[in-house]
Amino acid sequence: MSTTIWIILAGALATYLTRIGGHVVLSRFEKIHPRVDAGLRAVPAAVLTAIVAPYAAFFGVAETLTLAIVAVLALFLPALPVFALGWACILGLRYLIG
DSSP states (O other): OOHHHHHHHHHHHHHHHHHHHHHHHHHTOSSOOHHHHHHHHHHHHHHHHHHHHHHHHHTOHHHHHHHHHHHHHTTTSOHHHHHHHHHHHHHHHHHHHO
């Protein structure tokens, strides 16, 4: 097999083990401490912020405005509409601003 196939398979295995590992560890507890639960619920927002923040800081006005708009929308709407409106916002602002 080629090196590329081995890299893909290793990446798939690492992803699978990471995902299933968290489930296996947490399934051993009958009750999860509220702080652990709060921390786990904060992970998606933290990851999303780590992905989006550099664009706002280093790329342009459209990205910064979109981040500000989405931050406000996230206070009032569920996640899926916020994602959809965020995509529409960045596409529209990139078209208008450049």
